[in-house]
Amino acid sequence: MTAAAAHAAVIHFILGAQASGLRSVEIITGLGSSAGAGTLRREFPHWLASPGVAHLILAATHPNGNPGATRLLLRRSRA
Numbered sequence: 001m002t003a004a005a006a007h008a009a010v011i012h013f014i015l016g017a018q019a020s021g022l023r024s025v026e027i028i029t030g031l032g033s034s035a036g037a038g039t040l041r042r043e044f045p046h047w048l049a050s051p052g053v054a055h056l057i058l059a060a061t062h063p064n065g066n067p068g069a070t071r072l073l074l075r076r077s078r079a
Contacts, residue, residue, distance in 0.1 A: 006040050007047055018056045018074045031068045044070065 001009070010027060017025045032038020048057060048070075059073040 001040075003039050003043055007043070010044070010047055011050070011053055014053050014056060014072070014074070018077055021077055023074055023076070024071060025074065026063060026069055026071045028069045041068070048072075 013027070014025070027044075029041040029044050030038055032041055048054065048060060056075050057072050058075055061071050063069055063071045
């Protein structure tokens with residue numbers, strides 16, 4: 001998946017999860033070809049900080065110390 005396609009997919013997934021009332025989601029970015037060098041893993045924090053989704057996220061963590069995955073705690077939907 002290209003970085004642009006992954007970015008759109010991540011944003012769509014987070015918005016859909018929050019709209020469905022989910023409180024926690026996990027997104028797998030992988031480690032890349034060598035630890036720390038993956039484009040998606042490097043760009044992912046910037047995507048989470050974007051104005052379109054930053055207000056939906058209460059917290060982010062790496063479950064069980066796994067740097068290739070991120071668990072997000074989402075705000076409750078106001079609807």
